[in-house]
Amino acid sequence: MGETTVTAVGGQGQAAPRSGTDDTRDGAIHGALRRIRTPRRPRFWFEILLIAMSYWTYSLIRNAVPEQKAEALSDADWVWRLENHLGIAVEDSVNHVVNSVTWLIIGMNYYYATLHFVVTLGVLVWLYRSHPGRYAATRLALFATTGVALLGYYFFPLAPPRLMNGGHFVDTVVVHHTWGSMASGDLKDMSNQYAAMPSMHIGWSLWCGLTIFALSTVPWARVLGLLYPATTLVVIVATANHFWLDAVGGTLCLAFGFTVVRVWYGALPYALPRRVATAGEPALVPARA
Structure with a gap:
């Protein structure tokens, strides 16, 4: 017998049968969502294309944000x-x-110029090979x-410390003639110099560190996972590319990212x-704490 719901008609409760069509539609929606959310083996070339397009889009939007110099310096x-x-x-x-x-x-x-690319991509490759279900x-x-x-x-346009008025900070890339920042020297026209909040060096390095610490079974790798975001924090401050509070902003962004995953x-x-279900095998379900 189908489910019934109670509706008020003329001040009295009256049972209204729920149609089989509604049950079928709800079941189809639930099944579709379950299929979408079920971990499946990632496709290599699709992932390469997706990551490349996503980073290109991120860079395009980030650099398209107006460089509001006066407001960014005031915010700094x-x-x-x-x-x-x-x-x-x-x-x-x-x-x-x-x-x-x-x-x-x-x-x-x-370190500032390269490792947030190299390590992040390296962790993605490791996940792809060793933890396809995750x-x-x-x-x-x-x-x-x-x-x-x-x-x-x-x-919240924000100038990095090295661009603040007053000359309290040293722009280490300019002084030592290195290419440690896309926003310094000859490359400054290729990047928005006033997008320091939040720090994605911290957001990405913390994502890498937590992932390595949570999933690696090698003790020294887990230690390196924790040291990586801590070292990155020292680097972004020592090179005058970020304030401490920019790192807080990057951490909050990561918390949002994990919240999205938790909801979905x-x-x-x-x-x-860790692995994905194979053909004929029941769908694997998340482990519950």
């Missing part, structure tokens, strides 16, 4: 005053101390993190099955 002054009020405004000291060690700051410039959800967390960061670039898949990506 406001952030600096806020950090002074909070007692955490030590970025200038870190910048000058590290800049005095030439080999170290040059290494940090190249790949799509973890990739979705990364994409959602990156997408929401664009709102910060648009609504019903679990965090690391709780999903």
Whole structure:
């Protein structure tokens, strides 16, 4: 016998039968959602194309945001005053101390320019090969993190410390003639210089670090996973590319990315099955804490 619902007619409850068509439609919708959310083996060339197009779109939108120089410099002054009020405004000291060690700051410039690409892609490849059941959800967390960061670039233009008025910070790329930032030197016209909030160096490195720590079974790799975002934090401050609070913004963006995954898949990506179901095998369900 079909389900019944109670409706009020003339002040009295009356049972109205639910049609089989409604049940069929609801079942079809539920089945479609379940199929979409079921982890499946990613396709290599599709993933390469998707990642390339996504990063190209992200860069295009980020650089298309108007470079509101006056507002960005004003916001930088406001952030600096806020950090002074909070007692955490030590970025200038870190910048000058590290800049005095030439080999170290040059290494940090190249670290800033390259590792957020190399490590992030490396973790994606590792997930694709070793954790195919978790790949799509973890990739979705990364994409959602990156997408929401664009709102910060648009609504809160922020100059990096090295471009602030007053000359308190050293632009380490200019001083040491390296190519450690797409927003410095000869490459400055290729990138929006006033999109420092949030820091995606932190958002991406924290995504990498948490993923390695949660899924790796090798102890030294798990340690490196934790050290990577911590080192990145030192680098973005020492090179005067970001404030501490930019790192907080990147962390909040990552929290949003994981929330999207939790809502869509019903679990965090690391709780999903490592492998995907094969033909004829029942669908694998997320592990529950």
